[in-house]
Amino acid sequence: MMYAVYSLSYPTTSYRFKITLSVETPEGLKSGSSVMEVRTRRYPAWTTLGQSTGDSHLTGQAVFVDLGPTRDGKPQNLVALLTLGARGENPNLHFLPGEAFEPLWKQRQASPGFRGASSELPKLPPGTKAELRGKLIPTLVTFEDMNDPKTARVVQPDGFTKVFGAGVTLQSATIEIVPAGTWPLTLLGVGGEPVTQGIERKLVWWSGPGRPAEAALRAADLYLGEPELAFKRD
Secondary structure, three states: OHHHHHHHHHEHHHHHHHEEEEEEEEEEEEEEEEEEEEEEEEOOOHHHOOEEEEEEEEEEEOEEEEEOOOOOOOEEEEEEOOOOOOOOOOHHHHHHHHHHHHHHHHHHHOOOOOOOHHHHHHHHHOEEEEEHHHHHHOOEEEEOOOOOHEEEEOOOOOOOOOHHOOOOOOEEEEEEEOOOOOOOOHHHHOOOOOOOOHHHHHHOOOOOOHHHHHHHHOOOOOOOOHHHHOOOOO
């Protein structure tokens, strides 16, 4: 009974969002997306020395875009990591939706009951969309050889032609709220747009010997932190 009251008073809220990258190539538009989920749990002040607080947890995986083969038949790819910053130094991707939808918060601040971006995000209707620009674009990498993590290199949003050749540019990066289902049923995979899985099947080196995720970040001269979490979070 006490647990039920506690859960109702301090519920876990969740929402899902989709990051989509669209790349213009000589063969046409190529795109890839990944659906992620953020769960936030609030804690009462009496459990945190008078500070009413909470924590957020991100579940999801990196965005993978198959750019198709080059003229010599070599496959090309683009991966948006679960990090932000030129060197992937910011792992707090769960803050990205709040920053991306900041214009909405500025409109809503005068509304009765507004409690801040983190509280409002689960209320946004599916289909709410925003462009990701500048520092809000996740860290981008490509693998010259998908079988070898040590061939990773960083791709700057404005440097696609330099890396991939003429005619290849980042057309857009977007974030969109998608149906989340109802917690805790979502823990069982019931309801909502499914969280994207299977990045390890695209990154064929994932289960290789050693620490391939670390090797990839090191090759691209990116912040190491917890390397596996740059690609996948459960």
